[in-house]
Amino acid sequence: MRVLALDTCLDACSVAIWQDGVITAREWRPMQRGHAEALLPMMEDIRARAGLDYADFDRLAVSIGPGSFAGVRVGLAAARGICVARGLPLVGVNTLELLAAAIADEGPVGVAIDARNDQVYLQCFLRGDALCPPGLLTHSQAAAVICETGAALHLVGSGAALLVGLCPANIRTSHLDLLPDAALLAALAATRDAGPGSAIAPLYLRAPDAKLPASAS
């Protein structure tokens, strides 16, 4: 199987090609902005290096958020565009799950992304399986969810430092600057069911910032 994976959800832009268990080409760049400009040239670059045409892939993989709204859409627009133009199926993976894949722990792992406004995106996992759904939580709500998981939790991600003071003393933190990597995404996606690109939706977890006019509410 050949998988082309891409991620633009957070402060990095990455693309990777996975062929039967091996990453044959990968490009990973930290960036806070500019994903919409960098993504396609990076993809063309690794595709040329791997000597593959778009028609040679069996599926695409994309991270669907949570993350920056615009970043989530850049990745999904690129993935859906390629899939519709080449008739390829798509796998969407939530960003928290993708970040958790970077941590090879036997015990529970909590992934927290700083969502600003005193909130984090949080989800907890045990050996890759979700212990709770992904959520947008206030810092104290997130600490409560972490307490509920009971056992000593390994907390990672940009939101971990914001929560550690609110959590029990047996919480361990590391990887505070953890960012997604399309290489891990490609490997994850190879094990999932792929479907039509148009069925893969963003996972924003946060409503648009729009207020109804007073007269309408």
Next chain:
Amino acid sequence: MSARPLTILGIETSCDETAAAVVRGHPDGVREILSDLVLSQFDAHRPYGGVVPEIAARAHIMSLDGMIAAAIDQAGCGWQGLDGVAATAGPGLIGGVMVGLVTGKAIAAARNIPLIGVNHLEGHALSMRLVQPVAFPYLLLLVSGGHCQLLEVRGVGDYARLGGSLDDAAGEAFDKTAKLLGLGFPGGPAVELAAKGGNAARFALPRPMLGRAGCDFSFSGLKTAVRHMAAALPEMKDQDRADMAASFQAAVADVLVDRCRHAMAQFRDGHGALPEPVLVVAGGVAANQMLRGALAALCAQQGFTLAAPQLRLCTDNAAMIGWAGIERLALGLSDPLDISARARWPLDR
């Protein structure tokens, strides 16, 4: 036009319409719209009384690939029949523009065809040439909900701005007036319909910029005057609405005609020898029959020919973006995959 037909997929996502179209230009000058699909997000924005950028961007990403697949299907050309993909790269609501442009880049890469990043305003500016081969140079009045300007169209990618709105676009003024009079949304058709039974002479509304040098517009004062006059009425009856709509429309027409007259004089100064100068009117407001009538009278008086594309090509659509792509590609113009979406992008820069 190039030596062979060019078939282009057009993508438009700069405001609240998700649109995809396939157009074809033949070397002999024949132009075909093979498919032309527009999905309005009107219902999603209605509760907010205007377009919410984040809601627009979210709606574009959910429906654009399906619209594109349907446009290719309806065109009957197949993916292998495409010579390029043209996507609006600005100006507009940046979140939506990014969705369309990145989708266009992905398709260009996946099909190994050129990408053309189109200025939405150039789409409007050249849309008349999709209908008939109007020769350069011509004068263009672009009037829509987001734009109001007078331009000299000298060639593809070659524009000189003669004037533009200093505040609101004309379409914006129609929308706000309709809202004020309780006529519903979108305001253009609502005001036009209400004005049919109205007395345009009843309310003395101002004609901002009338008689001033140059070709600039201003509509915010007119909008304010409508608000004050509406507030001064003890109660708003249907006839009051009709009279006010008619008075407002007449004021807009007078301003547009006056500004166009100035632009025509400037255009003649630059192109005196042109035997049959043309004024092209494009944008959603160009659908207004009363305004068209007023502009036709001006053209007859000034020796200009009035040309306006059909309504479907006046409002936002992807066929005009595809056509601008054909015009650019025929000249060998295409864009790299790292081009940026632009929220602001004046046509003459």
